[in-house]
């Protein structure tokens with residue numbers, strides 16, 4: 001199921017839905033052009049992870065996941081990424097709706113519009129089952145290994161996708177047609193075993209590219 005908000009003035013553009021829709025990983029999209037950068041879309045995996053319903057999520061800033069023992073310096077890292085429009089990945093203590101704390105490996109990354117203006121942020125949340133760096137370290141290693149399967153061109157495309165660019169801008173940057181970019185992007189997604197752009201961006205950030 002894909003959930004789109006209706007409570008706020010601006011509904012997300014249709015392509016925004018596709019960023020997280022089919023992902024098995026919890027995901028939200030926020031709109032920094034609206035007051036307080038509210039969530040405009042979330043996927044089912046996000047509701048399953050956090051226990052919140054769509055109607056409790058859309059229209060609110062994602063800070064409701066933080067709580068008394070959330071590490072202020074990690075929140076500051078996210079804030080800094082948002083401020084500087086750069087991807088961040090932190091493992092912060094968050095809280096589910098019923099108050100259960102969990103270690104959240106959260107990635108937040110900007111998405112730029114055709115005019116190169118910041119348009120959205122993607123947030124992608126993974127619960128770490130143990131309170132240690134182990135699970136996410138494994139994800140990082142796996143991400144780095146997967147990226148090795150890409151051709152140099154596919155890697156370039158991945159880097160630009162992870163930088164928040166859309167196909168049109170990537171085509172322009174690389175001097176390729178949009179169709180060719182789509183092809184490289186499709187093959188890269190297949191090789192990386194990801195279903196959505198949000199997952200592709202997450203993997204690139206985990207691999208540190």
Ligand SMILES: Cc1cc2nc3c(=O)[nH]c(=O)nc-3n(C[C@H](O)[C@H](O)[C@H](O)COP(=O)(O)O)c2cc1C
Pocket residue numbers: 028029030037061062063065066070075078079082092094104106108121122123124125
């Ligand atoms: C798309 C997006 C997703 C976010 N996801 C989380 C999250 O999962 N957990 C969290 O603690 N903060 C998350 N944040 C950060 C909070 O929204 C907020 O910026 C942060 O808690 C700082 O709060 P403040 O504005 O009150 O200082 C996310 C931010 C964005 C833009």
